[in-house]
Amino acid sequence: MTIGVDLGATNIRVGIVEGGVIYRKISEPFPYDKTVEETIDFLITTIGRLMNSNIKGIGIGVPSVVDSKKGIVYKAGNVPSWQEVHLKDILQSEFKIPVRVNNDCNCFAFGERYYGECTPYRNIIGVTLGTGLGAGIVINDVLYEGLNTGAGEIGLIPYLDSNYEHYCAAKFFQRYNTTGHIAYLRAENNEQEALNMWEEFGHHIGNMIQVIMHMYDPEAVILGGGISKGYKYFEGGMNKNLSTYPYPLALARMKILLSSKEDISLLGAASLIP
Template identity: 45%
Template sequence: MNIGVDIGGTNIRAGIELGGTITKQHKMLLENKDSLAATLSQLKDLIRPLTQYPIKGIGIGVPSVVDVSKGIVYNVMNIPSWEEVALRDIIENEFNIPVSINNDVNCFILGEHRFGLAKKYKSVVGMAIGTGLGSGIIINDQLYAGNNCGAGEIGMLPYRDSVLENYVCNRFFEDTLGMDANAAHQLANAGDSRMLAVWEEFGKHLAAVIKTVMYTYDPEAIVLGGSIAKAHQLFKKGMLENLKDFAYPESVKRLTLLLSEDDNIALLGAAALMHDIQ
């Protein structure tokens, strides 16, 4: 059994992976994010009840750049006090259990590859669409993180007057409509014509991300996850329409697009980090 931990800017979750499922799950609202000591204390309190079981390792997914070899995280998104944290050493010293750290979206796609929809694919890219846009990459059945755990940051590529992420995350709806994606989703479901048009435009921008992924990695499959992916019926038409001008049409035909179904997939992926070192 391994513990999987998913650290977000608002909530932190932890659970035990057993046979490809998450059990004994705990969740906390992350408080006092300007205090390193307070947030680390919360994280330890979240993990501690799970260590009463025969745990072999703890895998942690963090929304940041990670020095995987040293277990250090840098400039964690939405946690101001986590500028440089030797997280692996801190947690190992607390619980005397081996720890592995990686980027949260890398954990998402690792979970899909080991336990979820992408099990049968050797080459797959996962995209988490929500507050931001993150990507994780599997090549030849192995997680590819890059030299600084920053591989797959497609959202930071230049696009129009900004970067791709600003057009393919919640910020797009805030900038366009003055509301978040959830509110735009509800109004579109109620038949609001303006909202339906904006979601179709969102699909157009998402198609630009998918084309970038295809030109760069040419994967067998792409898995879409995150809160905004749940509105896929609203952006699907715009997305598919704007994939038609891809230079290699046969590649589009052979690409499999999947929608993540398991809310615990990032926890499973975090736990799976330990499988590779045990």
């Protein structure tokens, strides 16, 4: 058994995992605006509630730049006090078992490869559409991190007047003084302005997927994150853009999938423990 930890934008999920099954889980708000000491104490206490003698390791996904070898978290976007936290050393000292730390998007992709929609494929890109835009890369069943665990930061690739994160995540809807959730509800009411908004959003997603295909030529791209719930409204714009891809055979062979498991990142984090 292992413990997986998914540290999200505002919540934390911690679960006991074995064989891709979550046996016990805690999900609650994380005190992201507190000091380093307070947030670490909260994390240790939460993990401790599930700890038992059968746990062989802890895997944790954090929305941040991570030195995965040393387990150091740098400048966590959702926890301002985490400028440089030696999380692996802290947790190993506390619980006396192996700890692995990685980027949350990598955990998402790893979870999808082994326990989600991508189990038939060995080469996948997992893309999270939420507050930001991130991606995890699995090549020949191995998580590819890059030198600084920065591989997959497609949101920061320059695009139009900014970058892809401003057009393929929550910031796109801010351009229209709204949110993805409100735009979704309006589309559900068949409001044409909202439908047009989602069509445009799909165009940008299609462009982003074309970049992924040129870079990685994957077997599958899987979309997750809160904004992916609007897929039925941006699918048309996405496919229209993808129809311009210069290699139609490659496009026809690649699968575009939607994440379906709520705790897939938690499963991916637990899988960091070999």
